[in-house]
Amino acid sequence: TQLFQHPFRYDTGKKDGKGRGIWAQIYRDLTWLWQPINFKRLQLDLQRGRDWSYLSATNQLSLNTLNGRRKVDFVCKGFDQYLDQTKWKFGSLKMLQLRGKWYIHLSATTAIPEFEAEQAVHVVGIDRGLRFLAACYDEKGKSILFSGQNILRKRRKYKKLRAELQAKGTKSAKRRLKKI
Structure with missing residues (x-):
């Protein structure tokens, strides 16, 4: 292609x-x-338990490599609270290289308490649509509608303009289409 x-x-x-x-x-x-394939940005997807594990005692990652498992140190600025394995369950890990440094993206899940109605102070419902971009309603009975007529007019205007320029087909029309 x-x-x-x-x-x-x-x-x-x-x-x-x-x-x-x-x-x-x-x-x-x-x-x-x-020719050999050259990757622009090196990255790996690793599965927990098989390819990587977290050693909380030494605050290191244990990575599976072709030469056996390697323990590596890492810097975790501001996210130390999320490394507590009693609260968080780790998942897959993505490692990527950017400007000579390696970064990790770690997926983690945790249980959160159920929603309690007493905690809610103010409830607002929002519905998105086409004729009205948004319709908002709160528990006090107040509602707001945001009209989408201006946006629909603008869409129609540019659709018509694009159709005219495409039909014309000149070099300047193509330039204008690209600019739009």
Whole structure:
């Protein structure tokens, strides 16, 4: 698919930039498949218990590697409270490299207390829609409706404008479409 997305390029013909100056079809084949794959951003998805575990005694991660398990230190600024395994249950871990440093995304779940009606001070219900963008109602009987007519008008205007520009098909029309 990528081979046929841009089959043309501007051919100058010479190395100095001066030449034929025409759009020419370039031949592309699949020889690039013989090159090794280079990943732009290194990342791993690890499963708890199999690929990684947390050692609370030493505050380290134990990671499964090709050379056996490795224990690594990590910095956890402001999230130390979430490493308590009595309250939180850990799940999968994603490691990714960004600007020479490794970062982890750790999924964790915990149980929260059930909702009690006495805790609620003020209840508001919000319903989203098309004709009215939002309809709000509270327990005191007060309601607010937010009309969507202006947005519908704007959608119709730009839909009509896009259709006209696409039908025209000129270079400046395509430029305008891209800008819109």
